[in-house]
Amino acid sequence: MRIDNLFNMEVILKEIGKRIREYRIGLSITQNDFAKRIGVSTRTISSIENGLDTSFSTIIRVLDGLKLITNLNLLIPEKENYIIQEHNEKKRYKKSNKESKWKWGDEKWLKQ
Numbered sequence: 001m002r003i004d005n006l007f008n009m010e011v012i013l014k015e016i017g018k019r020i021r022e023y024r025i026g027l028s029i030t031q032n033d034f035a036k037r038i039g040v041s042t043r044t045i046s047s048i049e050n051g052l053d054t055s056f057s058t059i060i061r062v063l064d065g066l067k068l069i070t071n072l073n074l075l076i077p078e079k080e081n082y083i084i085q086e087h088n089e090k091k092r093y094k095k096s097n098k099e100s101k102w103k104w105g106d107e108k109w110l111k112q
Contacts, residue, residue, distance in 0.1 A: 001015055003015055003016075010051065013051040013052065013053060014050075014051030015051075016048075016051070017048050017049045017050055017051040017052075018049070018051075020048055020049055020062055020066070021049040023066045023068065024045075024049075024066065027066065031045045031046055031049070034065060037065050038061040038062060038064065038065035039061060040058060040061060044058060045062075048062065060072075
């Protein structure tokens with residue numbers, strides 16, 4: 001199944017878990033052996049493969065254990081000379097030291 005923006009988080013997590021399971025099985029590694037290899041619990045591997053949420057650092061360990069870590073370059077490609085245009089468009093102005101002609105309207109009370 002191709003993941004796109006039409007799916008909710010639960011569907012995406014289940015699909016990612018399914019793909020991780022397929023890669024792990026393709027390498028002929030049990031959940032227990034894989035968990036030991038990457039330094040997490042077997043329960044964590046089972047949870048991920050069943051589509052439960054996990055930390056990003058755990059996903060990085062999983063990808064590294066599956067020899068898929070370089071695929072992160074596809075997930076978040078580098079941008080050369082990346083400049084945020086919105087930041088450049090906003091300019092800061094120094095407040096003028098000149099007195100403003102605007103008044104609160106309570107000046108008549110202060111003079112008494």
